[in-house]
Amino acid sequence: MSKLAVHDLAVRYGKLTALAELSFAVAEGERVFISGPNGAGKSSLLAAIAGSVRAAHGRIEMDGDILSGLSPEAIARRGLSMVPEGRRIFAGLTVQENLMVGTGMRRDRGAIADDIAAMFAAFPILAERARAPAGALSGGQQQMLAIARALMTNPKVILVDEPSLGLAPKVVDEVYDRLTGLQDLRGLTMIIVEQSSARAARVGGRMLLMRGGRIIADGDAAGFAARDLLAEAYFGEPA
Amino acid sequence: MSLQLLFDALALGGIHAIAALGIALIFGVMRLVNFAHGQFIACAVFALILPSADALAVLGLGRLPAPVLVPVILSVGAGLALAAEALVFRPMRNASPVTLMVGSFALGVALQNLLLVLYGGRPKAISLWAGLGHPVRIGSAEVPLLQLIVIAAIIVILVGLALLLRRSRIGLEMRAAAEDFGMARMLGVPANRVISGAFALSGSLAAVVALVLVAQTGIADVRMGGQIMLVAFIATVVGGMGSLSGAVVAGLGIGAVSALLQAGLPPEARPFRDAFLYAAVILVLLFRPQGLFAPVGTRTRV
Numbered sequence: 001m002s003k004l005a006v007h008d009l010a011v012r013y014g015k016l017t018a019l020a021e022l023s024f025a026v027a028e029g030e031r032v033f034i035s036g037p038n039g040a041g042k043s044s045l046l047a048a049i050a051g052s053v054r055a056a057h058g059r060i061e062m063d064g065d066i067l068s069g070l071s072p073e074a075i076a077r078r079g080l081s082m083v084p085e086g087r088r089i090f091a092g093l094t095v096q097e098n099l100m101v102g103t104g105m106r107r108d109r110g111a112i113a114d115d116i117a118a119m120f121a122a123f124p125i126l127a128e129r130a131r132a133p134a135g136a137l138s139g140g141q142q143q144m145l146a147i148a149r150a151l152m153t154n155p156k157v158i159l160v161d162e163p164s165l166g167l168a169p170k171v172v173d174e175v176y177d178r179l180t181g182l183q184d185l186r187g188l189t190m191i192i193v194e195q196s197s198a199r200a201a202r203v204g205g206r207m208l209l210m211r212g213g214r215i216i217a218d219g220d221a222a223g224f225a226a227r228d229l230l231a232e233a234y235f236g237e238p239a
Numbered sequence: 240m241s242l243q244l245l246f247d248a249l250a251l252g253g254i255h256a257i258a259a260l261g262i263a264l265i266f267g268v269m270r271l272v273n274f275a276h277g278q279f280i281a282c283a284v285f286a287l288i289l290p291s292a293d294a295l296a297v298l299g300l301g302r303l304p305a306p307v308l309v310p311v312i313l314s315v316g317a318g319l320a321l322a323a324e325a326l327v328f329r330p331m332r333n334a335s336p337v338t339l340m341v342g343s344f345a346l347g348v349a350l351q352n353l354l355l356v357l358y359g360g361r362p363k364a365i366s367l368w369a370g371l372g373h374p375v376r377i378g379s380a381e382v383p384l385l386q387l388i389v390i391a392a393i394i395v396i397l398v399g400l401a402l403l404l405r406r407s408r409i410g411l412e413m414r415a416a417a418e419d420f421g422m423a424r425m426l427g428v429p430a431n432r433v434i435s436g437a438f439a440l441s442g443s444l445a446a447v448v449a450l451v452l453v454a455q456t457g458i459a460d461v462r463m464g465g466q467i468m469l470v471a472f473i474a475t476v477v478g479g480m481g482s483l484s485g486a487v488v489a490g491l492g493i494g495a496v497s498a499l500l501q502a503g504l505p506p507e508a509r510p511f512r513d514a515f516l517y518a519a520v521i522l523v524l525l526f527r528p529q530g531l532f533a534p535v536g537t538r539t540r541v
Contacts, residue, residue: 081426
């Protein structure tokens with residue numbers, strides 16, 4: 001059984017169709033990149049899975065449970081966590097407080113301190129700045145905080161929206177190193193929106209290519225570079 | 240500048256700070272300017288007395304000894320605010336801030352008319368804790384005991400609220416939700432718990448204001464919430480909408496300036512005290528339109 005399954009999902013903003021009858025499934029522990037031009041519906045797809053955007057129709061399932069129609073907090077409680085576009089860290093809260101926000105629903109109280117320690121070990125800069133307001137961190141540090149914060153909910157599935165946005169390439173390398181390291185360590189299922197197919201190919205995983213609210217290709221990220229699909233996604237039908 | 244004046248300024252500023260906090264708490268989590276807050280205050284005042292249209296108020300709940308009365312009236316305020324949230328604001332949860340604000344106006348008018356039906360429109364004399372009026376000598380000043388108690392209570396409330404927000408789980412969730420409610424929910428923070436918490440706190444603060452107003456003025460008036468609501472709202476704007484510390488500082492400041500103007504203006508200018516006060520408010524907003532303490536946004540530093 002797949003970990004996460006999306007069936008005929010449609011999202012509309014008024015008359016605008018963001019997602020049009022889109023279906024795919026993700027296996028447990030899989031890493032799936034979603035790529036495609038601006039306006040393809042990548043962020044809408046993640047928002048619909050996380051419950052912050054309501055689907056016009058279709059169904060989203062995790063472990064066979066239906067997620068669609070649940071509130072964002074109910075979905076988070078079932079083990080799905082989000083690193084959103086633009087990071088959306090709580091700038092006025094300290095780094096440590098940011099990490100604690102997502103732990104309110106956890107029943108394994110004793111493990112929270114261990115998890116904080118694990119995050120500080122994975123992101124030493126966060127340990128250094130634990131008591132600083134999160135708004136004072138650099139963009140790359142905020143991205144690390146957003147990732148650590150999402151992991152503090154102890155999720156099974158994690159959605160990451162454009163982790164490289166606005167970061168220097170070297171920082172992006174570091175972000176991906178930590179992200180994949182933590183995924184392997186915790187056996188997470190991960191969906192990452194990534195504009196750069198070259199980056200996705202380097203990190204490795206499966207890739208879904210989106211355009212106009214649909215998935216137009218699905219395959220190994222490394223294989224995409226060799227095909228014309230990317231050009232097709234960005235520039236229209238091949239001549 | 241006498242000691243007496245300092246105490247007046249502290250007491251008046253403190254009460255405005257508490258009222259402004261009640262508005263800022265709800266604005267923070269819901270982006271709702273709750274114009275019914277003044278009527279929450281009035282309802283808590285009238286909860287002290289028995290319904291009747293007579294000019295002399297007969298104490299009902301107000302008869303209870305203070306250690307019982309204070310928690311009871313605070314619960315009345317919290318209960319009223321929770322009921323307003325469940326019946327009025329929850330169904331409008333996804334409405335625009337303007338719609339929410341108009342809804343709060345409607346709720347305020349409905350509550351005021353409910354009070355008019357039950358208690359009539361005439362202001363009533365009400366004697367609560369009359370024994371606290373006697374003066375205490377501090378240095379050169381004679382200060383009513385009540386004023387000292389009010390100042391002490393306000394300090395306890397402000398410190399307690401700061402601790403609640405900084406140290407407790409619900410406080411952390413409320414601060415996170417005030418910055419980015421959608422993100423907090425995606426981290427499993429339940430919207431209903433945070434919003435109910437904010438309303439319950441806000442309603443209790445309204446009840447505190449009610450108790451202080453009654454004890455100080457000895458009057459119960461259906462319209463009494465309106466004036467302090469206006470000043471409290473101005474304080475939240477001056478402090479920076481959504482900033483709790485801003486609301487406290489601006490509330491204290493407006494109350495203190497008001498007390499200073501009352502004492503310092505020549506007698507013939509005193510009727511225009513509020514004009515001077517609001518001129519100062521306009522000046523502040525001209526230089527800082529976002530308020531003194533605009534809340535930290537989610538802007539990122541790259």
